[in-house]
Amino acid sequence: MRVRKTAQDRAGDILVAALGLFQRHGYAEVQIEHIRAATGLSRGGFYHHFGSKAAVLQALVDQEQSALAKAAGPDLLALLRIGSGYRTAPPGVEASLSVPEDVTLYLGYLERAQDSHLAPLIEEALQRGGDLPMPAPHAAQIFLAVNHRITRQVLTGAWTRGEALSFTRSALLGCEAMLHRPGLFAPALDALEDGD
Template structure:
């Protein structure tokens, strides 16, 4: 049997489309990219492409979702998942093998679509990781007995605000880093775990001051 000619599975086709989408977005930018570009890069028929995705916005959302799923898997087994999440998130934003780079976007409307997709993906994949980390910390006596669901929502809300400051408002990196450091310090106080977050807050604040 010639394995190179084997019939592609549904997952194979989807993965091929996502990889083609990344390449086309990187080459043309999201705004100029067309579904026909992606179809040709994936080597599929129009039916094979549109069976999975009706528009390039759906491909972008799928790439963002894959990136957030990868991030969740990366940090959920870390000794300090919340700290690992902040560290890994700053490293992986748009840079993961499965991710979507915000540099491919132009204009406010494209950035708003990206942020909406990212916030939905983070709620789907990261909220459970955050809640589990909080529940474990409370059970182990490392955190105060605060409602995990509420703190997880607070964490994601602050993160969404940071992303919007960067992509929509064009705020200086020093201001964004300062906000992030202050938010981490406040989170440590809320959880009664100041030492757990203080070093990371200092590093982020120092990085912002040096940028």
């Protein structure tokens, strides 16, 4: 007897298959036909869930950022610890990107997903810490802007790992000063030192 899957389960199957294909072959090399064949869906079945390969990428990025938000909650240090786990964690979808246009597409999706999933948590975490010298939404956006800059420089090959870590240290110290909260990121800074 064939089990009928829900639309959400079917979409989840597509994302799992696509991520596996992207990681093995690279995002640029995978076509919708490859994803469709890996899931056993018809063309119509695939397009019912995703209108394009880019829509699959967007959903994967959103899924990753949603998982990060759920794992960290409104805890800045947890967010930094889990979010920087890329140094030791299995590669995500970003590791499958090799074409500059695909990296640009990914970065746009990442920015939107982080604004949606992470910005509210950062705001909440900052507000929990007491008085701020600026509105919490502004501080959260500055925090994310710095993160986007680091991610862009790493993914485009402009910075080495060492350059990214050095800038991250400076950025965290700068954010402490901006927020008037010396030592706020001390555990994250210590972890960066241990990671060298």
